[in-house]
Amino acid sequence: MSETDVYGLLIDGESVPAASGKTFTTYDPATEEPLAEVARGAEADIDRAVESGREAFEKWRTTPPEERGRLLTRLATAIQNDIDRLTELEVRDNGKPLSQARADVEGCARYFEYYAGIADKIHGDTIPLTHGYTDYTIHEPLGVTGQIIPWNFPINLVGRTTAPALAAGNVAVAKPAEETSLSALEVGKLAVDVGFPSGVLNVIPGFGAEAGAALASHPDVNGISFTGSVATGRQVAKLAADNVTPTHLELGGKSPNVVFPDADLDVALDETIKAIFGTNAGQVCSAGSRLLVHKEIHDVFVDELAKRTADLSIGPGSDDPNVGPLVSADQYEKVQKYVNIGRSEVGDPIVGGDAPHRNGYFIRPTIFDNVDNGMRIAQEEIFGPVLSVIEFENDDEAIELANDVDYGLVAGIFTTDVGRAHRFARDVDAGQVYVNEWFAGGVETPFGGYKQSGIGREKGLEAIESYTQVKNVCLKIDQ
Numbered sequence: 001m002s003e004t005d006v007y008g009l010l011i012d013g014e015s016v017p018a019a020s021g022k023t024f025t026t027y028d029p030a031t032e033e034p035l036a037e038v039a040r041g042a043e044a045d046i047d048r049a050v051e052s053g054r055e056a057f058e059k060w061r062t063t064p065p066e067e068r069g070r071l072l073t074r075l076a077t078a079i080q081n082d083i084d085r086l087t088e089l090e091v092r093d094n095g096k097p098l099s100q101a102r103a104d105v106e107g108c109a110r111y112f113e114y115y116a117g118i119a120d121k122i123h124g125d126t127i128p129l130t131h132g133y134t135d136y137t138i139h140e141p142l143g144v145t146g147q148i149i150p151w152n153f154p155i156n157l158v159g160r161t162t163a164p165a166l167a168a169g170n171v172a173v174a175k176p177a178e179e180t181s182l183s184a185l186e187v188g189k190l191a192v193d194v195g196f197p198s199g200v201l202n203v204i205p206g207f208g209a210e211a212g213a214a215l216a217s218h219p220d221v222n223g224i225s226f227t228g229s230v231a232t233g234r235q236v237a238k239l240a241a242d243n244v245t246p247t248h249l250e251l252g253g254k255s256p257n258v259v260f261p262d263a264d265l266d267v268a269l270d271e272t273i274k275a276i277f278g279t280n281a282g283q284v285c286s287a288g289s290r291l292l293v294h295k296e297i298h299d300v301f302v303d304e305l306a307k308r309t310a311d312l313s314i315g316p317g318s319d320d321p322n323v324g325p326l327v328s329a330d331q332y333e334k335v336q337k338y339v340n341i342g343r344s345e346v347g348d349p350i351v352g353g354d355a356p357h358r359n360g361y362f363i364r365p366t367i368f369d370n371v372d373n374g375m376r377i378a379q380e381e382i383f384g385p386v387l388s389v390i391e392f393e394n395d396d397e398a399i400e401l402a403n404d405v406d407y408g409l410v411a412g413i414f415t416t417d418v419g420r421a422h423r424f425a426r427d428v429d430a431g432q433v434y435v436n437e438w439f440a441g442g443v444e445t446p447f448g449g450y451k452q453s454g455i456g457r458e459k460g461l462e463a464i465e466s467y468t469q470v471k472n473v474c475l476k477i478d479q
Contacts, residue, residue, distance in 0.1 A: 013198030019044035029095035030316035041206030049202035056199030065120035072116035074194040091317035111159030115167035132478035141169035143222035151177035181205035248456035253409030256402035257288030263414035275438035335384030408450025
């Protein structure tokens with residue numbers, strides 16, 4: 001790939017320029033060098049994509065579900081067969097380490113594979129009424145669905161959001177983030193190559209205020225999936241509400257990672273690092289960004305954590321380091337702002353807090369100790385390699401601190417006490433609970449949050465609910 005490469009929009013199975021003729025530049029976050037020119041989609045292009053999807057919908061919804069499943073399987077295979085090229089593209093577009101990018105490509109393929117197996121198993125129920133009636137439900141597709149995809153897991157979330165939509169008989173208009181549009185376009189091209197009908201999957205890169213807002217507010221879009229910040233999610237929901245369009249929102253997190261003295265501390269240390277530093281440089285909504293450590297082990301645990309954190313390798317994703325760059329200059333500046341806020345609230349970090357002397361959007365993994373849970377660095381989502389350490393004394397205080405944020409996406413606990421783990425899972429306000437492993441689960445496990453972390457669930461069978469509507473049929477069968 002060279003900096004002169006140009007990517008068009010994918011509409012009706014064809015790569016086309018934006019109606020305005022405008023493009024924007026995407027950059028390699030490890031070098032700050034231009035990577036590609038991408039067509040800048042806007043309202044007129046969303047209109048074209050939605051119209052294309054509307055025309056394709058009636059044929060796609062009546063395609064036998066087993067055939068939809070076969071096409072999804074073919075796409076999964078095509079992604080897997082192209083894994084080396086797609087991995088390299090994701091590294092250069094997003095910046096994440098090579099092994100993580102490869103896992104994301106594999107995850108994208110797995111989503112299409114998983115939902116391929118569900119396509120012919122979406123069915124309703126019979127409802128027992130009195131003897132003279134037969135009653136049953138049908139799950140029908142919504143129609144044209146819009147997927148607004150974030151920049152932190154570009155290719156993975158293309159699969160996570162579009163695969164269930166397509167399996168259920170919907171068509172999709174995907175709007176990838178402007179920072180990381182390339183892999184979504186490549187997946188769209190592969191879908192065309194393996195035989196998806198034109199218009200079933202359209203991909204419109206562009207900026208949120210132009211393409212994203214146009215998609216969320218479009219009167220002919222029947223469902224919206226948005227992954228991103230709380231502030232933008234609110235705006236998406238408001239725009240969709242004007243058309244009474246259902247929305248699925250997967251928003252932010254400030255997830256508690258709780259470590260008790262009876263835990264396997266070596267495992268807890270490794271998982272703590274993975275939770276905040278070892279996955280996409282902390283640019284993860286489900287990152288364990290608040291470390292709650294029991295008073296009894298605080299000093300020993302945090303000292304060892306600081307040593308291991310200081311030893312993490314930092315570099316361009318192509319070198320497969322522990323920690324890669326942040327995705328963009330804007331994100332770099334945001335994280336630096338929060339590092340400065342942390343210094344003003346609690347003092348210097350015990351490790352990190354600065355940038356390596358190199359090009360690219362790099363920030364060293366940073367730990368602030370002795371944080372009060374009311375501080376901004378403990379309450380606000382930083383979305384970078386910054387960890388707040390908070391001490392607690394007992395189980396009740398751990399739950400109180402864990403729940404004392406506006407978010408409720410993920411919570412994790414490290415303990416060998418099975419009863420304690422189940423009590424924590426019962427009492428914590430979170431959509432998913434990890435026990436003795438961070439990022440536990442898989443494609444099959446539902447994902448979504450409580451409180452400000454969002455509405456609805458992605459992944460697993462529950463995702464189908466976001467992409468279908470229920471029709472009830474009641475027949476009087478007595479004469």
